[in-house]
Amino acid sequence: SCNKIIRQCMQFRFEIDYQLFYPNMLYLLLSFCACVIGSTADVPFKYGRRKKTASTLNQHDDIDDGDADVATISVHTSCVNLEDGVYYIKPTADGAVIPVICSNWYTMIDLSLNFDAIVPYFSSWAYAKSDTYLIGPALNEMISWRDWWSVADDTYTFRSASNCHKCYSDDTYGDNSAYYMSSYYFCFSTTMDPQCDADGSELSPGGCAWCDDGSGHNDLDAASVWTKCTSLRFDADTLPNSDHYNCVTHTLIFRPSAVTNRDGCVCYKDPNKKNDFVYEVPLTELPPVTISDSFPTDIIIDPSIIIATDEEANDDDTLPTIYLSQLDFNEGTYRIQSRGEYVLTENIVLTFNAPAPDVEADPDFSPNAYDVAELYWYPRHDQEDKYPGLYTYHGKYTLGFFAGISIECDDVVINLNGFGLSMDYKFYFQQRFF
Secondary structure: OHHHHHHHHHHHHHHOOHHHOOHHHHHHHHHHHHHHHHOOOOOOOOOOOEOOOOEEOOOOOOOOHHHOOOOEEEEEOOOOOEOOEEEEEOOOOOOOOEEEEEEOOEEEEOOOOOHHHHHHHEOOOEEOOOOOOEEEOOOOOOOOHHHHEOOOOOOOEEEEEEOOOOOEOEOOOEOEEEEEEEHHHOOOOOOOOOOEOOOOOEOOOOOOOOEOOOOOOOOHHHHOOOOOOOOEEEEOOOOOOOOHHHHOOOOOOEEEOEEOOOOEEEEEEOOOHHHOEEEEEEHHHOOOEOOOOOOOOOOOEOOOOOEOOHHHHOOOOOOOEEEEOHHHHOOOOEEEOOOEEEEEOOOEEEOOOOOOHHHHHOOOOOOOOOOOOOOOOOOOHHHOOOOOOOOOOOOOOOOOOOOOEEEOOOOEEEEOOOOOEEEOHHHHHHOOOO
16 A cells, blocks of 8 residues: 555665665655655655664554554654754653754753653652742652653763753763752752852852853853752752751752753753664654743754644643542542542541541550651651651651642642531641641
8 A cells, every 4th residue: 555655665764874875876765755655645754854864663563554544753762863953752662752952962851842741751750849840859869860860871961951042061060961959949948148159169069050040141150149049050960968957957958950941951862873763653642842932943843843732722621520528538638630620528627647546545545656656647657659758857748748638730620519628626736737
């Protein structure tokens, strides 16, 4: 069939080594492909601005005749071999397709392009304590930027890109620069005075790190005068020193960071060009890409990019309905992590992980005992993954259950439905940070 011929042509085109052919022979081959594909409008195939082809992971060989009408597109694993611009890539064989910015063969991670598509490639992620445009690793992960980006290994190089524009080698860290946030964004307390002296000496370790918040800075004097910063340039292998003591004693400490406001982006590159593969993926796997009005006009956008529109964002305004009862609140904060209308079906009394009546009736019972296997009215040990922090002294639930409901996503409606939420009297005395 015509589709089968096209697939064979596309497969052949990507498997050849351009250097083995004379230019005229290569031109003839490409012309033949273009001619064949030009007769089939529903199978997109473009030549774009790719400098040269890479090795191909054959995704076509297992396609049977039943898949003949599936439209696909060729997607690289990284920006190696690609001109500067916005492209789709597929970093791993079992991972999703994501949009990125290519700059000097480096792959720039820009969360503003499609947050939901990109963040699964981090080992974990959590919002900063007060800002949803800033994320870092989960607080119980003490890892470097290199380890945070699960795609990378020890051979990868990193560059920072101020305002997510170009990936440049850093004057201090060379090709191993990445962004970290200061402790203001994840600790209970932090120093609020600049820690870089007038002579350039650090009053605290990292106090003179280059800050790329806002519009960026062109000189050290301006870049080093900060009290809090979401995008500080550090060595990509820097490990956090944010233990509990440092986080409550006004100490300046740091963790890996990424932002959605395009103040700064981290770029990475696999130095082994042979690791650049090309996958054939269905067009249905391409995520929409958000291009803001302030997006630099000199960054070329590949024709395959699907630009997100307001119409697409509002395709489904109907929220799913989730009904909540007392059972949903017996063991801890109800964490809302998906959109919907949450409707109460009865009055809710909050008393998380309360002791059983027979335990309270024991003459030796003390609500303030701390030498017991599990603390009453607090997260249990087996709940550490869902409510992290109490037993590590570092995490969202370090102070115990701080809320009855936590809303952790957009498009949420809380419908009391004529009912109410209240704290049990004993729980009120046991948990004052609520």
